[in-house]
Amino acid sequence: MGIVLKQSAANTVVTYIGFAIGAVNTLFLYTTILGKKDYGIVGFILSGGALMMPILAFGVHNTLVRFFSRYKTEKERETFLSFMLVLPLVVILPLGLFCLLGSDFIVHTLMARNPAAQPFLWTIPAIGLFMAYFEIFYAWAKVHMKSVFGNLISEVLVRVMVMAGLFGVSYGWLTKAAFIEALVVIYGCQWLAMMLFALSIKKPVLRFERPKNLKELSVYSLTTILSGGIAVLLVELDKVLLGMYGLNESNGIYNIAIFISTVIAVPSRSMLQIIAPITAKLMSEEKYDELNTLYKKSAITLQYFGGAILLLIFLNIEQMYRLIPGNYEAGTIAIFLLGVSKFYDVMLGNNNAIILNTKYFRSVLAFGVLLVVLMIVLNMIFIPMDDFTGSALATLLSVMCYNTVKLWFVVRKTGLYPFTLKTLWSLGIIGVLFLLFFFWDFGFHPIVNIVLKSAAVLPLYVVLNYVLKISPDVNDLFGKILERVGYRRA
Numbered sequence: 317m318g319i320v321l322k323q324s325a326a327n328t329v330v331t332y333i334g335f336a337i338g339a340v341n342t343l344f345l346y347t348t349i350l351g352k353k354d355y356g357i358v359g360f361i362l363s364g365g366a367l368m369m370p371i372l373a374f375g376v377h378n379t380l381v382r383f384f385s386r387y388k389t390e391k392e393r394e395t396f397l398s399f400m401l402v403l404p405l406v407v408i409l410p411l412g413l414f415c416l417l418g419s420d421f422i423v424h425t426l427m428a429r430n431p432a433a434q435p436f437l438w439t440i441p442a443i444g445l446f447m448a449y450f451e452i453f454y455a456w457a458k459v460h461m462k463s464v465f466g467n468l469i470s471e472v473l474v475r476v477m478v479m480a481g482l483f484g485v486s487y488g489w490l491t492k493a494a495f496i497e498a499l500v501v502i503y504g505c506q507w508l509a510m511m512l513f514a515l516s517i518k519k520p521v522l523r524f525e526r527p528k529n530l531k532e533l534s535v536y537s538l539t540t541i542l543s544g545g546i547a548v549l550l551v552e553l554d555k556v557l558l559g560m561y562g563l564n565e566s567n568g569i570y571n572i573a574i575f576i577s578t579v580i581a582v583p584s585r586s587m588l589q590i591i592a593p594i595t596a597k598l599m600s601e602e603k604y605d606e607l608n609t610l611y612k613k614s615a616i617t618l619q620y621f622g623g624a625i626l627l628l629i630f631l632n633i634e635q636m637y638r639l640i641p642g643n644y645e646a647g648t649i650a651i652f653l654l655g656v657s658k659f660y661d662v663m664l665g666n667n668n669a670i671i672l673n674t675k676y677f678r679s680v681l682a683f684g685v686l687l688v689v690l691m692i693v694l695n696m697i698f699i700p701m702d703d704f705t706g707s708a709l710a711t712l713l714s715v716m717c718y719n720t721v722k723l724w725f726v727v728r729k730t731g732l733y734p735f736t737l738k739t740l741w742s743l744g745i746i747g748v749l750f751l752l753f754f755f756w757d758f759g760f761h762p763i764v765n766i767v768l769k770s771a772a773v774l775p776l777y778v779v780l781n782y783v784l785k786i787s788p789d790v791n792d793l794f795g796k797i798l799e800r801v802g803y804r805r806a
Contacts, residue, residue, distance in 0.1 A: 330464060331582045334471025341475060342575045345482040346568075347642040354492050356567030357433045360559030361440055361499065363552035368444030369451065370548055372411070374404040375540030377455040379533055382596050382673055384459040397456065398522045399530075403537060404448060415441050430562040435493070439500050446503040453507070453514040460517050463590050469509050477502045539681060540672065546684035547668070550691060550715055554707040557695045563703065570704040572640065573647035576629060577654035583621035584662045587614060588669065595669040607670070608732050613789055615665030615734035616742065620787045622662035623746045624777055626655055628770055631753050635762040635769075650708035657715040665734045667722055676729045683725070687718040738786050745780050749773055 346355045380400055387393045415438075454466040481498050484490040490498065527533055555574070558567045591614055598607040629636075630652065637645035691714035698706025727733050753773050758765040778794075785791055 352568030356564030363555040364440035365443030370544035373448035375537035573650040
């Protein structure tokens with residue numbers, strides 16, 4: 317876990333810097349400069365682009381991670397990379413032609429309830445395309461164990477450019493409509509920066525030859541379009557559906573709730589970026605004992621960090637909303653629902669990476685398709701009943717069903733299991749601290765209240781986890797820190 321912890325720590329730092337910038341954008345600039353309606357349109361567009369990304373990438377970013385380590389010669393790797401760069405065109409070219417010729421049909425069919433977003437519909441496939449090729453070149457960097465710079469681009473560069481655009485609107489240099497269209501430029505810059513970095517790691521020699529395992533590559537890529545699309549659908553579909561219902565202001569409130577709850581998954585995103593290629597390598601070498609150890613360690617370590625963030629958010633959410641201008645506190649219940657769904661994701665460690673690298677990966681897609689249908693149905697039921705809170709409930713139910721099915725599948729087919737007795741101890745610590753501190757309120761400024769409650773909860777959380785030895789890797793890390801400052805471990 318040495319390289320995992322090292323790059324995960326770097327990725328976590330970068331991601332939290334990005335989230336700090338994103339917090340300023342999401343909680344203050346979007347809310348005051350764009351307002352709920354236009355912010356809702358932005359959320360709809362970005363979610364639409366994210367939904368198109370797995371389709372336009374043709375699953376290539378997952379195929380790169382899985383198959384790269386199988387090629388031993390430089391010529392084989394060059395042929396493989398060339399094929400990976402060209403393969404997405406199988407989807408991009410006909411889909412692009414359909415968007416051009418059928419634009420009127422798309423607008424009048426899908427966007428009839430949301431005329432305010434119709435002028436910006438063209439930005440969705442453009443952003444989706446740039447996202448797709450960013451992920452492809454990011455995967456090329458990750459298989460060379462270089463994940464930090466790509467994380468810096470996606471988490472920091474994009475948000476800095478968004479912040480600049482929002483200030484441009486504030487100072488009258490850009491109209492709100494121009495800012496929304498400028499998102500295409502921002503994601504184009506993200507792709508360009510990632511491509512240049514990936515090529516600097518290993519400049520490919522283009523070989524337009526047929527890979528020896530062409531059928532296997534194509535089938536895997538096609539299949540992971542579905543698996544990747546399902547994963548994205550479970551995260552982004554609710555915002556797209558709210559947009560299609562014309563609930564732009566609700567989408568603006570929901571964007572805040574999603575952003576805050578997503579912070580729970582930051583350690584998971586950071587660690588899994590480096591664990592994914594390691595998982596693929598261990599599975600290709602059939603080192604299942606090492607993989608089982610990695611599975612358990614990743615699950616409990618991510619639960620440790622995710623649980624800390626979950627507590628800090630849930631215990632301080634009312635005070636957080638008091639700091640956000642524009643009356644967005646209606647999203648409080650949605651944050652609790654979305655936060656639980658994110659935490660369940662975190663608890664499963666590298667579950668997804670294992671599924672994508674087993675010979676059974678196609679079987680689980682049938683469950684995923686059924687669960688996406690379930691999510692659509694639940695959203696269509698709950699959105700008219702309770703707006704964005706109903707959408708959050710639909711997301712929670714869908715994610716819990718989908719993750720439970722995937723967990724069952726991994727246990728049944730591989731014999732690998734992420735949970736131990738420490739999992740229950742960790743949940744117990746989280747539950748007890750939540751009950752102890754949730755009803756504590758201070759009469760000071762919200763920032764002071766957040767600092768005081770966090771200062772009371774976080775040290776107690778760390779000490780309890782350390783004493784009970786919940787995560788050996790985290791304990792080792794703390795032990796090394798203590799030794800550096802003059803303390804010796806027993």
